Amino acid sequence: MKKIILTILLSAGLFASCTDLEVTPTSFVTEDNYFKTQDDAIASVTAAYASLSLDPGEQSLFGRNLYFLTDMGSDYASAGVSATNPQVRAMSNLTHDATNDRVQVAWRQIYNGINRANVSIDNIPKVAGTEAVKTRLINEAKFIRALLYFQAVRLWGGVPIVLHEPTSIKLESLKSRRETVDAVYTQIISDLNAAETLPATYPASDAGRATSGAAKAILTKVYLTRKDYPNAILKAREVINGGYGYGLFESFADIFNKAKKNGKEHIFSVQFEANQAGNGSSGNNFQATSFIGYTATEPADIVSDVALFYDIYALGDTRRDESYAKQLPITGTANTYTFPKPIFKKYIDFSNLATPGNVAINFPIIRYADILLSLAEAINEQGAPTPEAYELINQIRRRAFGKPIATPDATIDLAGLTQVTFRAAIQEERKKEFVQEGQRWFDLVRWGTLVTEVKKVTAKNSVTERNNLYPIPQSERSFDPVGLPQNPGY
């Protein structure tokens, strides 16, 4: 019996020893079993695109977070009563400091996207697949990388250039130093040149991917920002005359019409689709923060000064009522609600008021109207407005007033301006055209008018020259204060 009991006890003990300490996860992909097939390559580039529209637990980069820097940090947009983040309010007052969380989140989101692009660029060459597809995917990743560096270099100046994924968790291999502005632009231009070889169009099922036209359009803005007007003009003309089929929508309202996504005016847009960011959220937060119902309570995003930005539209300019809403019909009733202050309207989906976080309206990164105005600006900066430049700006104006775009209209068309007054006209047009499109702060900095323009808004009179750049996040500098010197004034 002793033996039996011992045998039983022993066998119970033995049962224990046959399990291994190595467990293989079955609920997620590890990098070891990744980057084998072309589908893996596609999925990695999809992830790079997604860095523009999705950041779990945060507002996504183009879904609103960049807006704090590029719009709320400019003159026309401010933090409304419903904005409960003190950091956002500080941004709106231009009193933000280097610890501002919105600046830090934008920095993180941009470099997170850059890393995803780097992961694709580093690893796609080794997967099995068609070379043509692989090259295309790499160039798409380069487009995303360039787009993100273009945001970063304008927001912070010379930023660290990271071109490969990290391979170790040691601090030394994870940190990087600031580079010069020129070096960053050289990298951007190099990536965009590669992206110029992308297809001009995709099948409808792939609409929204970066195209060669998109690369040239971003290059136009890059050269314009660098005040390299000949190249800006060159690239803009390639966009216009390159056979891409771009054009202005006849109606300004169509630009933010869900049904006309990726239409002829949309050169490159961040795609937002219902449930894209998970259950009940698309990653586009603008509706939720612009419209909180038929109520007198101010939403979080609101125009800063009605007289300076809402009342300026001429009678008949359709852009006012497509960009702002002073009154709205109350859905399901015959009544109209009048807001104390006009609210932002571009990203409100009236077919989807109940789930404001799940709006599927794209965010335009660059649309054809921007190319026309950029070309006009570049031509004017080379000396004086030419007939071509007048035609470009007038097309924008005619469309705004609901007139046929190609037909000259003396009641609307501009004529007889000097370089200075033409410049002012372009600046005025861009202010009216690109409300809530992430352009305003970049425009004001490019024109060198940030301080004078922003000062006109009482609540924002803390603005100084320092605001032409954002601070390098304090948390980032704590790793390497020498390699990451702070921008002046912070």
Next chain:
Amino acid sequence: MKKKLKIYSLLFILLLSAGINAQNTTPLIQSKLDGTVVDDITNQPIIGASINIKGTTHGVQTDAEGKFYFQTGQKFPYTLIVSYIGYKKAEIVVNKNPVTIHLKEERQELDELVVVGYGAQKRKDITGSVASVPKANLAQVTSSADNLLRGAIAGVVVTQSSGRPGASSSVRIRGGNSITAGNEPLYVVDGILIYNDNNNGTAGVSNAGSSINVLSTINPGDIESIEVLKDASATAIYGSRGANGVVIITTKKGTKGQDNISYQGYFGFQNVSKKLHLMNASQWASLRNDVQASIGQAPSFSAAQIEAFKTSGSYDWQDALFRTAAPVQNHQLSFSGGDEKSRYAVSAGYFQQDGIVIASDFKRISLRVNYERNYSQNFKFGVNANYSNSVSNGVGTNGGATAGRSPSPLVVALYQPPVVPIKNADGSYNLTNNPYATAVNGIIPNPINDLVSTTNETKINRILTSLFGEYKITKKLVAKVAVSGDVINTKQNYYAPATTTTGAGTKGLASVGDRLVSSVLNENTLNYNTTFGENHKFSVLGGYTLQYTQGEVVNAGANTFVNDANTYNALQDGVAVKPYSDAFESVLKSWLTRINYSYRGKYNLTLSARADGSSRFGSESLWGYFPSAGFSWNITDEDFAKNIKGVTEAKLRITAGTTGNQEIGNYLSLPAMGSVNYSFGGTLYTGLAPTRLANPDLKWEKTNQYNVGLDLSLLDRKINFVFDVYYKKTNDLLINVPVPLTSGYATVLQNIGGVENKGVEVGLITENIKTENFSWNSNFVFSANKNKVVSIGNGVDQFFPVVPNGSLLQQQPVTVKVGLPLGTFWGYKTNGIFQTQEEVNTQPKINSLANTKVGDRKYVDTNGDGVITAADKGNLGSSQPKFVGSFSNTVSYHDFDLNFSFQGSYGGKVFNALNQQLEISTLGTNANVTLDDRWTPTNPSNEIPRATSSPLGIVSERYVEDASFLRLKLITLGYTLPKSLSQKLGTKSIKFYISAENLITWTKYTGYDPEVSSYEQNNLYPGIDFGSYPNSKTFISGLNVTF
């Protein structure tokens, strides 16, 4: 075959001989003896005492009146051996009939056996710091065993995160060691090792609210004893799971002797212990007018209306939130007993509690069988099996854009303007008449309706079973094999109808979730005991154990339902939302050993070591080693100390050792890719993005602990004093270390940080009075712990944990900073109110407010740069108390007994986020009544700012409140029927009692309760009160009957 026969015959003989042994010897001569056994002091009869005649096998037991009767062949005088658990064994020479035997209570506490890891030891021989929960504590009304630890043991701090029935609590033994990994102690229930991971109480359904405490699956009524192992000498045998301390729970076992059937039951009711003071309609109308004035709007209410509200039209939403006299009941039927060979205890329990907040409750059915049999003289086996089924309905959380400010319907109810009616005239909930909120799909959500009509159910089924066999290979060598299984199945059902906040936007929202976690544990130990000569006692324990855990989670949901008829049981009737599933497994292999050596009981040495191999660790560090050493010296056994007056026992303990914490989660050393979506051509595609860098060096967190203790018993053990000082340093803390964001990653999980805990503990158990009819015992417990973060790696000295709430996330109320304790609050110091424009023009203003005006709050410009920015924030105190204590008393007088205990905590802070929100004036939400004293030109308050429409939460010292408290935790009055009476009723004993819990609390804290933690077990942001479920006052009356 031959062998088998041999074995069977051996078995037969064994059984036979056992049968013979069990029979009583037939007396030769008829001689009678009547006797009674009573307590020496109280003269109460002792039931079940065994009496043997020395030199014979003749034995009897006393009956319910303490009486016994012998018919024996022995002649007077002969000697009786009388014994009973808890009393000194007596040998009495009898020479007449009848006889009364007085038994003295056993006070040799140091001889009692104390359950320790993988065995039991005499208290006298123990070197480590081990404490037992007093019996009186075990009788508390609670749904969960961890609450029994409250105030029971020095160095153990239990914080219940909310008053929700079945709610989880956090247990910290000697402070928190870890920043990101688990801080809960290891529980060992009848030898089964359990980490109380409250994730097992939820299947991940969103909006379901706080998780259920998985320890609530164990019926507290089944618990016989709870031991807490505190220092490394005691816990190192649990190796990589010992760092947070170990709680050993032993359930009730049968004992040899009479069969008992007992019923224990109580009924009671609960009320909210406190209400908040919110504005009434008149006050609120006036506030709203002022808010409107501040933004240039015309006032909504006329003076006449404001006056009229004083008499009618004010609605108390807080009242609608709470139940009055919410019932609680518990019934338990147990059978226990045993004979020479088997012992059993079987019980069935039913517990039901309605929460004090409407629509919340908890219900549990539990069954338990403990059985043990001596198969032979050398072999015994047994089973401990527990099954429980609990169903809980809870208060969910709110989702969507407003969830930051309005995390749950409970909070939203407090926000409701008091001029808005709760119900319509026809008794239905008001879903339309509220001009201060926005309609969604034609409905204005009503938080009371949200609570009542939302289904939020969690069902937990748990089976916890262990089988063991113990074989004496030789007299000195014992082998034990145990196999145990723990299966937890959690099912959640959630449905928010289209009339609720959460369901309105999507026309109903349903989700179901299921989580199944099973763990199998095999433990094999060998125990060798020997003595060399008179003086040297040795015991050696060796063992090998293996634990395999596997879990699966799935949840799915749907929205856009046609109507609210089918809810979560017909997801196919709605539009699917993205489902979720997950699976994980982990393996832990261990070798363990312990050597005890005792020299004449005077000097005791314990050495232990465990090696743990865990699948959770990185490939470069799979195995961890955890040694410890302990020494104790029984000073009073020394000749020089024997005759010190008044000192009965004195013992010095010194221990040191290393323990680990492997509660770091699964797979974290592997590089992970996460899925993200992006759409092309209107179709969503899945992308895979890297989310975690590989860390092959990932390993356990390591705690080195040093302890010096003194046990002192004075005046024949009337006073027992336990004193401990300890120092704990935890290294290799697992931290999501911030890394340069340019790497593409925000953090990397590394073993890099350090935390230090040091403290003192005092326990004082005294017998103040003991006479025949009156006795008073008390237990005083005091502990102070000082916690400090030593390092967080990469040269970083401070970071702000991300609190999972939109509003708190932005405010960053809590920080982890080197040199400060965990749970440190970080914010502004206030400096009164701007009284003049002159002050506004010249003094520093906060940068987040565009136009500071007279009447706004001033903050202190700590860095003197002329503007208030985040750089002016500073340390506002920590949620960790400076010291905690309790004082428990048991008084008995004749048949009455009275228990009362006080608990207190001093020096901890709570961030009252709820009050912060309630002191923000807006156009649409109610406010704390303090705002009635707001600054106005005619009321130049220097404390409450002017009314504005600016719902901006700012962390300031005003909302970091002192959470010190003293509480009359429990008071119980019991009456035991006299034996004569209870026997007439056909029972062995009957006891009635009434009891009140949380009767009185003295505190300055302005929220519902200073014992609060909205984020449950979390280490990084404890002590935040954002509308946690309030605590209750409980009154119960109960009955215990033994048949």
